[in-house]
Each structure stands twice: as structure tokens, then as C-alpha cells.
Amino acid sequence: MTTPTTDTAIDTATAGETGSGTDARVNLIGLTREALAEAMADIGEKPFRAKQLWHWMYYRGATDFAAMTDLSKTLRTKLEERFVVARPKAAREQTSTDGTRKWLFEFTDGQKAETVFIPDEDRGTVCISSQVGCTLTCRFCHTGTQRLVRNLTPAEIVGQFLAARDSYGEWPTPMDERRMLSNVVLMGMGEPLYNFDNVAAAMRIVMADDGIALSRRRITLSTSGVVPEIHRCGKELNVNLAISLHAPDDDTRNVIMPINKKYPLKELIQACRDYPGASNARRITFEYVMLKGLNDTPAHARALIKLVKGLPCKFNLIPFNPWPGTPYECSDADTIHTFAEIIWNAGLSAPIRTPRGRDILAACGQLKTDSEKLSARERRLQAEKAWAEKEAAV
Numbered sequence: 403m404t405t406p407t408t409d410t411a412i413d414t415a416t417a418g419e420t421g422s423g424t425d426a427r428v429n430l431i432g433l434t435r436e437a438l439a440e441a442m443a444d445i446g447e448k449p450f451r452a453k454q455l456w457h458w459m460y461y462r463g464a465t466d467f468a469a470m471t472d473l474s475k476t477l478r479t480k481l482e483e484r485f486v487v488a489r490p491k492a493a494r495e496q497t498s499t500d501g502t503r504k505w506l507f508e509f510t511d512g513q514k515a516e517t518v519f520i521p522d523e524d525r526g527t528v529c530i531s532s533q534v535g536c537t538l539t540c541r542f543c544h545t546g547t548q549r550l551v552r553n554l555t556p557a558e559i560v561g562q563f564l565a566a567r568d569s570y571g572e573w574p575t576p577m578d579e580r581r582m583l584s585n586v587v588l589m590g591m592g593e594p595l596y597n598f599d600n601v602a603a604a605m606r607i608v609m610a611d612d613g614i615a616l617s618r619r620r621i622t623l624s625t626s627g628v629v630p631e632i633h634r635c636g637k638e639l640n641v642n643l644a645i646s647l648h649a650p651d652d653d654t655r656n657v658i659m660p661i662n663k664k665y666p667l668k669e670l671i672q673a674c675r676d677y678p679g680a681s682n683a684r685r686i687t688f689e690y691v692m693l694k695g696l697n698d699t700p701a702h703a704r705a706l707i708k709l710v711k712g713l714p715c716k717f718n719l720i721p722f723n724p725w726p727g728t729p730y731e732c733s734d735a736d737t738i739h740t741f742a743e744i745i746w747n748a749g750l751s752a753p754i755r756t757p758r759g760r761d762i763l764a765a766c767g768q769l770k771t772d773s774e775k776l777s778a779r780e781r782r783l784q785a786e787k788a789w790a791e792k793e794a795a796v
Contacts, residue, residue, distance in 0.1 A: 432557025443468040460613025463573030481715035489565040517562040527585040533592025544725035559604035589624040595631035629665040636678040644687040691720045692733040705743040718752035
């Protein structure tokens with residue numbers, strides 16, 4: 403029995419997450435351990451309070467200081483006056499007929515990004531956005547038609563995962579083998595390596611063993627090929643790496659992925675060969691969207707095999723997911739299977755991804771919001787309005 407598609411507006415008008423930007427309290431979500439300890443010191447509290455708060459926020463999933471029962475009532479009141487533990491507001495939540503769930507999250511400045519949960523028999527993957535819009539213009543990607551609005555903060559990045567766990571009631575943090583939300587992929591809106599500092603801060607929170615405690619082996623960062631930051635990602639995070647490849651030669655890739663003109667395939671593949679931890683146990687994933695008549699011939703498949711020779715890797719073949727106004731079509735099923743067979747016969751894994759969430763535009767390459775970058779005048783007026791509202795409330 404399938405779940406009917408739903409489109410539900412969610413009202414979460416809680417302090418610190420209304421989207422109005424008028425709450426002056428500091429959100430503790432997204433702070434590093436050091437910053438959290440400093441925040442406690444600023445209100446005259448000992449450093450161990452930061453450890454208690456970390457436990458409640460990331461292990462228990464608490465959003466209300468009143469629920470933190472090992473803190474004194476006086477301290478809880480003090481915390482309530484100065485801080486919040488806030489999630490992004492879910493402006494819309496949709497569930498696909500195949501069980502995929504998509505949230506449109508609205509942040510305190512009114513900007514929006516989408517997050518997707520994909521349930522499978524052996525895992526549950528949360529696909530997280532790192533930017534509002536995207537700085538790249540990959541021709542086959544719906545998100546790429548929305549120009550970059552801004553980077554997401556660590557609170558907004560990790561907050562997507564926390565809000566997804568709220569939705570499924572997965573608190574306190576369960577053991578890995580009992581988790582529904584067991585994996586994170588940074589494959590949503592935006593290029594994560596163009597917002598690396600904030601992404602890294604958020605993922606360190608996700609990986610901390612006294613909170614959410616996801617292993618780095620359960621986190622995958624997908625990039626279109628920002629070569630210098632691939633080196634940095636390997637050194638500082640060493641999570642699983644996925645490359646949006648989509649073509650075996652520079653001429654084709656230049657057309658559909660303009661970033662290739664800056665970081666051509668020779669440099670990109672060398673960065674993959676140099677990636678720390680790359681081995682048969684932790685293979686690099688090459689994502690390859692199948693575009694009819696453009697990158698799907700047997701010659702393309704053989705060129706891919708030559709390109710990655712000797713590199714511990716696997717391919718993820720993605721049937722193109724259409725979106726309104728796209729000039730591309732998906733390769734037909736026989737073409738995709740022939741392509742996969744050529745790669746398999748060369749000893750490389752090349753599963754064909756089953757499209758998920760197409761009916762709610764939640765599939766790979768379909769995410770987009772109506773957020774637009776504010777002009778300097780609009781930002782100034784918004785700030786002036788927030789300040790006036792804050793003054794009136796005092």
C-alpha cells in the first residue's frame with residue numbers, strides 16, 4: 403500500500419524560528435563547543451554547562467530549556483532569557499507516493515532551502531542543502547537555474563538534520579543499527595565546497611560521539627569538482643566523497659558543467675586519486691546523470707573506464723529527472739542498461755539509481771525554491787524594520 407502524496411503547511415511559530423528575524427536571542431544550535439562554553443562564561447556559568455547543553459540539544463533533541471531537568475530552575479530561566487535552541491521553520495512538507503519526504507525550510511531572514519529524506523530497507527538518507535540557490539550553472543540541474551542567494555550557516559545546515567529527526571521522532575539518539583535517519587548526503591541545493599567552513603562546522607557537530615554521533619563513513623559530500631577544496635575536505639573532514647562527473651571528456655563536460663573550464667578533468671581526477679582514505683573499502687562515487695544523445699553512448703562508457711583506471715571508485719548512474727523548462731531528455735532504459743553493462747564488465751560497480759520523489763520534485767537535480775537575493779536597499783529596509791519591532795517590544 404502506497405502513501406498518498408501530501409502537501410501540508412506547517413506552523414512552527416516558536417520563539418527564535420518564526421522567520422521574522424525579530425528575536426534577538428542567540429541560537430545555541432550550530433555553535434562550536436568552544437563558542438558554547440564562551441556563551442556560558444558570558445552569563446557567569448561554568449564550562450561544564452556547555453557539555454550539559456550539548457547533550458540535551460544533540461543527544462536528547464530538546465528545544466525547550468524547561469525540559470533540561472538537570473539544570474536548576476534559575477539557570478533555565480537565565481537561558482530562556484538569552485538563548486534559543488531553534489530549528490529552521492518548515493514552511494511546507496510533502497511526502498511522495500514512494501515514501502520520500504521533502505521539506506521547504508524557511509530561515510529567519512525569510513530565505514528558503516529544500517531538504518529530502520529518502521527511506522530504504524537498509525538505511526535512511528537525509529539529503530541536506532548547503533546554500534540557498536547555487537553558485538554553479540550546471541545545465542541539467544534545476545537548482546542551477548536559481549542563482550546563489552547566500553551560504554547557509556552551520557545552524558541552518560545541522561538544523562535541517564535535526565528538524566528531519568524531529569519529524570520522525572528519532573530522539574534520543576539511537577544506536578546506529580536502529581536508526582531510521584542513518585546517513586547524511588550533502589547533495590541538496592548548492593555546492594558544499596563553496597561553503598566549506600560552515601559545512602565542516604555543521605558536520606563536526608553531526609559526527610560528535612556524545613551527540614548525534616554519525617560516523618564519517620555515513621556522511622557523503624558531493625561536489626561538482628572544486629579541486630582545491632577537495633584536498634581540504636579530505637584533510638579536515640575525510641568524509642565519503644562523491645563527484646558530479648556526468649561526462650568522460652572535457653568538451654562534453656564544459657558544455658553541461660561550466661566549472662570544468664576552471665577545473666578540467668585531469669585536475670579533478672588527480673584530486674580524487676589523492677583523496678585521503680580512498681580505497682576499495684571507501685571508494686569514491688562518480689555520479690553520472692544519463693542525458694539522451696549527449697553522454698550515453700558505448701564510446702562514452704569506455705572513455706569513463708579509461709578515465710578512472712586504477713582509482714578505487716564506483717559509478718552511480720542516474721536517469722535524468724525532468725523539471726519544468728529543461729532542454730534535456732532522459733536516456734531510454736535499454737541505452738542505460740547497455741551503458742551500465744559495459745562498466746560492470748570492466749570490473750567497476752555501476753548501479754542504476756531508482757528515481758525517488760519525482761512526483762514532489764524531490765529527485766536528484768530537481769530542488770529549487772523561490773528565494774531571490776535581496777538588493778542592498780531591501781536588506782537595509784528589512785534590518786530597519788526588525789530593529790523598530792525590537793525597540794517597540796522593549
